[in-house]
Amino acid sequence: MKQISGLRFDALAGYARQPATKHMFQEVAWFSHFDERVLGVLVKHWEDGDFAGAVFGRDRKGRYRAVELTVPFQENATLARIDLRRAMERVSGQPDESYFQGDEKGKPLDFFAPQAPDKEQNPSFRMLLNDEGHAAAKGIIKPLMHWFEDPDGNFVEQFQSSGFDARIWELYLYAAFVEMGYAFDRTKPMPDFTCEGINGIFCVEAVTVNPTVIDGAIQPPPQINTPDDILQYQREYMPIKFGSPLTSKLKKRYWEKPHVAGKPLIFAIQDFSAPGSLLDSRAGLPIYLYGIDYDWTHDNDGQLVITPREVKTHRWGSKEIPSGFFNLPDSEHISGVLFSNSGTISKFNRMGVLAGFGLENVTLLRHGSAVNHDPNATEPLPFIHRVDPTVYTESWSEGLELYHNPNSLHPLDPALLPNIAHYHLLEDGLLQGITPKWHPLVSHTQVLVGVKEL
Structure with a gap:
């Protein structure tokens, strides 16, 4: 398990965050494992002050989404981090299909797979x-x-x-x-x-x-x-x-x-x-x-x-x-x-x-x-x-x-x-x-x- 920056986590998985999340939890640290096959976040509950972790994997459309929450919550960050590491190691060995959520609709977008003919491609896009x-x-x-x-x-x-x-x-x-x-x-x-x-x-x-x-x-x-x-x-x-x-x-x-x-x-x-x-x-x-x-x-x-x-x-x-x-x-x-x-x-x-x-x-x-x-x-x-x-x-x-x-x-x-x-x-x-x-x-x-x- 490797610690990453909050900016790195946001770039990869921040789009999965629901509006109410930051009002319920403080994100303490962020992690990746197995070449970013899975990501993890360690959180602290604002009201109760206890800690837990969430594991993220890619769904059928390639989006990092939560696939597991460590339970029970722990009284200190060290114990919760141990739980998160074990969960990330275990989840990273599961097949891709285990990360699918069942609510994905349509095909994933790929902005870079050629659709426009070369002569019509915007110079900024080619750059x-x-x-x-x-x-x-x-x-x-x-x-x-x-x-x-x-x-x-x-x-x-x-x-x-x-x-x-x-x-x-x-x-x-x-x-x-x-x-x-x-x-x-x-x-x-x-x-x-x-x-x-x-x-x-x-x-x-x-x-x-x-x-x-x-x-x-x-x-x-x-x-x-x-x-x-x-x-x-x-x-x-x-x-x-x-x-x-x-x-x-x-x-x-x-x-x-x-x-x-x-x-x-x-x-x-x-x-x-x-x-x-x-x-x-x-x-x-x-x-x-x-x-x-x-x-x-x-x-x-x-x-x-x-x-x-x-x-x-x-x-x-x-x-x-x-x-x-x-x-x-x-x-x-x-x-x-x-x-x-x-x-x-x-x-x-x-x-x-x-x-x-x-x-x-x-x-x-x-x-x-x-x-x-x-x-x-x-x-x-x-x-x-x-x-x-x-x-x-x-x-x-x-x-x-x-x-x-x-x-x-x-x-x-x-x-x-x-x-x-x-x-x-x-x-x-x-x-x-x-x-x-x-x-x-x-x-x-x-x-x-x-x-x-x-």
Whole structure:
């Protein structure tokens, strides 16, 4: 029996955890045996203070699920650990069929078995499939894929071809919501997630900002060469890009579906409009959502003074749209818009390294900027980190931001999405942000192959 990290266990078997489990038991230690044929977790009952272990094996769909609980509970962890070791050794020698649960439906998904023809495969998918620099991302996606339900029936084909960005965003959201303690009802295709947790239920529809296509050809993004170019990109171009998919989703009227009616509904959006666009697009989203931009200055005492300014429209070239998504008709049915600029392959690669799926000859360097909690600061804090499990930490939810709709009929309690940034529009027009102590705003991950020392 070999002890493993909690991150490793979560990557392999965390998707089996039910929402109430963490409220009943504290997980003390995690183990594997016989080359991860079986896994084990040592738990402590919160109320009684006694200990037990659970053994996990792969079911018919390849998902690690509990197959045995050690009984009776023990008064101390040492005795419970001995019981768990004996159970893991015994269960590891049983045939595969003994791990099957009898409730598995359908065939297991395999994201990497070719479905799309080679000429139609997305370059990012080919990189994930073949590049050793992204072996960690592939490694952490493999156990996840066994848990992912595909109500539309086309997830794998789209993951391998033109829909890769949208599908990797869905996988990221799935992992983040599981980390927060949610289970899912994926039996209905729309919206994408019905998240069920110990404290409540809410629904999520995943949205992506895609490249502009005219007559079948992808149009290049605008050139950004000067500070004024960046401002125009963030204030005009990106609000239009965000607005198109958000208003399209609004027209779907998900709130009228019986399983959604009366529940908080959020749109979760990420920008894939151009390579590298995530580095500059974030600032355009709140401007569009609230129809407000901000001017700032420092007074004579060095205190930051922020002045709201109403924005009525956004214009780029010949296209013009109204600003203020949360002021549109029917938008009151939307509780908020969830955003991240890190739900990408790089996120899976970093999390994969932390969970032990990385290769020894691959090094990841993450550099970017994070929230500066100085109330008078106007610039974020730069950072550069080596993704090393001995010194570096990260969570799936890190970097997520929820912009709450001030007009929502069904507001979402911020406690339902812990450890992320929450933004609320105040009556004076200012945007109040409650962010974690460490909250990256934007980052880039450099993959170095064959470099062991830096």
